[in-house]
Amino acid sequence: MFSGRMRIIAAVAAAGLLAAGCGSQGDDASAGPQGDEKITLSLNLFGNMGFKELYTEYEAAHPNIKIVERTSAYNDHHRNLAAHLATKQGAGDIEAIDTGFIAQFRGQPQHFTDLNQHGAAQLSGRWLPWKWEASLAKTGAQIGYGTDVGGLAMCYRRDLFEKAGLPTDRDEVSALWPDWPSYFEAGKKYTAKKPDGAAFYDGAAQVFNAIIGQAPVGYYDTSDKVVVAGNPEVRKAYDQVLQSVTDGQSAKLVGSSPAWNTGFAKSQFATIGCPAWMLAKIQDQAKEFAGKWDVAAIPGGGGNWGGSYLTVPAQGKHVKEAVELIAWLTAPEQQIKVFSKHGILPSTVETYEKPEVTGLTHQFFNDAPIGKIFTTAALNLKPQYQGPRAGDIQTAIRDAINRVEEGKQNGDQAWEQMLKDVERISK
Structure with missing residues (x-):
């Protein structure tokens, strides 16, 4: 559980060691296009999550990727997601899930891409420990990357x-x-x-x-x-x-x-x-x-009230590209940008020691x-x-x-x- 500033500092140090050992997977928007295929990635969200400026940056570095955001009301969004998963059709390439619903959906890991199969374990030190654990299924599958917390x-x-x-x-x-x-x-x-x-x-x-x-x-x-x-x-x-x-x-x-x-x-x-x-x-x-x-x-x-996760439904046609995008959107660098612009609080531990976060007015x-x-x-x-x-x-x-x-x-x-x-x- 989260127990104060010393825990944060320790987690930051651990995250730094992990980063040094495993490279910067998902962090670099300049990785460039993966082939010439033109791909449209759909993100189904609820409300303004502060990503719109980031899409332009990501698309510029990945000319083969076009990102389309679709938003709906909070309850409608989660109800629609449940229906799309049950019928195995209609879900976005990426689906946001609120903290109030993450336990429900982590109980259905078969419907989501297990991010551990795409390097998630190497990135786990990014997040507050409880934030990481909240989206873990009992099977050990990781269904989502944390965006914000609702302090x-x-x-x-x-x-x-x-x-x-x-x-x-x-x-x-x-x-x-x-x-x-x-x-x-x-x-x-x-x-x-x-x-x-x-x-x-x-x-x-x-x-x-x-x-x-x-x-x-x-x-x-x-x-x-x-x-x-x-x-x-x-x-x-x-x-x-x-x-x-x-x-x-x-x-x-x-x-x-x-x-x-x-x-x-x-x-x-x-x-x-x-x-x-x-x-x-x-x-x-x-x-x-x-x-x-x-x-x-x-x-x-x-x-706490709220906070969200980005997930990749297993039914998607572009799972690899969707996983890469959510890893980038939820990286500390991007979470700082979203906080600076919109005030949406990061869930990544290293940001809590950054003056551009702690000193922001x-x-x-x-x-x-x-x-x-x-x-x-x-x-x-x-x-x-x-x-x-x-x-x-x-x-x-x-x-x-x-x-x-x-x-x-x-x-x-x-x-x-x-x-x-x-x-x-x-x-």
């Missing part, structure tokens, strides 16, 4: 805080909420004087995800037993967010929905739980508010020291075990919270239906 912070609108009489300095804002009860108390103060149309946070399900991401145990124990009903952390987080809904703190927006995207542009909320990958989403959807967003510490400290977020904020969050991160259907269970809980926000059920009714949905999912 947590809290993004907030300085101008909306000022109008509501709250502090705007990021250190003072961080001091407002050392824990989640304090966050919701700050929400009450904000709500009492909030600007018209601007709730305290975006939606209760998203806040729930941030809270539960800090729990030692989430939806599964390490034996793959579902523990939602008996885990007091789940019910505690559920009750906390629903009480804040009653208190008028939520904009009642569903994450990743068109209305949620519009909520950024129309200033419909002042805070949002902010894993590092959320920075790209905010920049995409709130272009007019550059400099008005800022980044503070997450209540409770640490925690971001103009869009009022020059927030995002390198320090997110690497500190990653160093404090205690990975939570993800079982086979964790992503689907998260969706069931999200739907329950949304039903309450929409006035369709009360909290207890939604909870009971959610438990039945989870039981059905888990069979």
